[in-house]
Amino acid sequence: xxxxDEVIHQSTRLRITSILNALGSAELMEFSTLxxxxxxxxxxxxxxxxxxxxxxxxxVTKDFLGKKPRTRVALTAEGRRAFTRHVAYLKALLEx
Amino acid sequence: xxxxxxxxxxxxxxxxxxxxxxxKLHGYGDAAPFLILWGMxxxxxxxTTQFVPALADMAWLVGILTGTTLTIxxxxxxxxxxxxxxxxxAGQSAQVAMRMGVxxxxxxxxxxxxxxIVWPLDARQFNALISLFWACTYMGVGVWxxxxxxxxxxxxAVAILFGFLHIEQYYSLWMGIAGGGxxxxxxxxxxxx
Numbered sequence: 001x002x003x004x005d006e007v008i009h010q011s012t013r014l015r016i017t018s019i020l021n022a023l024g025s026a027e028l029m030e031f032s033t034l035x036x037x038x039x040x041x042x043x044x045x046x047x048x049x050x051x052x053x054x055x056x057x058x059x060v061t062k063d064f065l066g067k068k069p070r071t072r073v074a075l076t077a078e079g080r081r082a083f084t085r086h087v088a089y090l091k092a093l094l095e096x
Numbered sequence: 097x098x099x100x101x102x103x104x105x106x107x108x109x110x111x112x113x114x115x116x117x118x119x120k121l122h123g124y125g126d127a128a129p130f131l132i133l134w135g136m137x138x139x140x141x142x143x144t145t146q147f148v149p150a151l152a153d154m155a156w157l158v159g160i161l162t163g164t165t166l167t168i169x170x171x172x173x174x175x176x177x178x179x180x181x182x183x184x185x186a187g188q189s190a191q192v193a194m195r196m197g198v199x200x201x202x203x204x205x206x207x208x209x210x211x212x213i214v215w216p217l218d219a220r221q222f223n224a225l226i227s228l229f230w231a232c233t234y235m236g237v238g239v240w241x242x243x244x245x246x247x248x249x250x251x252x253a254v255a256i257l258f259g260f261l262h263i264e265q266y267y268s269l270w271m272g273i274a275g276g277g278x279x280x281x282x283x284x285x286x287x288x289x
Contacts, residue, residue: 014111015110015114032289037114093104
């Protein structure tokens with residue numbers, strides 16, 4: 001059995017990846033929406049998003065909607081695979 | 097890194113909660129434009145009925161036709177988007193949509209039959225009945241999608257009943273502002289995370 005994913009397993013990062021994994025493959029989520037769903041502070045979110053980005057699990061896109069800056073986040077294909085592996089590990093741990 | 101069985105169970109429960117939150121977010125996001133659209137129809141058609149009674153029938157006809165056309169357009173756009181969200185569930189979504197459509201048809205048929213049985217109704221009674229019918233539909237759908245929609249339906253239903261029982265001269269205006277207004281405000285509330 002493959003081991004747990006240490007990057008994903010941390011509580012806030014697990015919630016972030018769970019939410020992003022529930023989106024469609026081409027769907028991005030706005031930073032503000034993600035923050036509200038997680039109920040985390042800006043600083044806390046930034047720390048965990050950076051860790052996930054460094055691992056190649058998420059992609060952060062910054063652009064403008066009209067004149068308003070917008071930050072959106074999505075799970076990468078690698079992130080989705082890592083999340084699936086981690087969930088499989090958790091289920092196997094419970095069943096075994 | 098070691099994970100206990102309790103931690104694994106907690107993590108899986110967190111993952112399930114996150115999925116539910118996203119589903120609710122999608123449900124609210126999908127429902128919001130319909131509420132705003134029909135709130136506008138109620139507002140405009142009822143206000144016209146109040147202030148220009150001669151144009152009331154025309155206002156309702158145009159309002160209902162416009163509302164229905166835009167509902168169909170919005171629903172197909174959303175169905176396509178849902179398919180793109182998760183291709184593996186697209187077939188299942190189509191099946192669910194068909195069942196929901198048939199269920200709605202059954203309820204609508206009941207409403208038409210009921211109105212036929214209790215006819216004649218005056219314009220005020222008919223307006224209150226059909227408006228209550230939709231408010232209760234939102235409550236019923238809200239039980240499945242999320243409780244915000246349930247409460248929007250409940251507030252709208254209470255506003256309709258209050259207007260029917262207590263407001264005489266400005267009943268149509270009340271229905272436009274309180275009924276239509278609560279749908280519009282509710283739609284905007286659904287768009288907030």
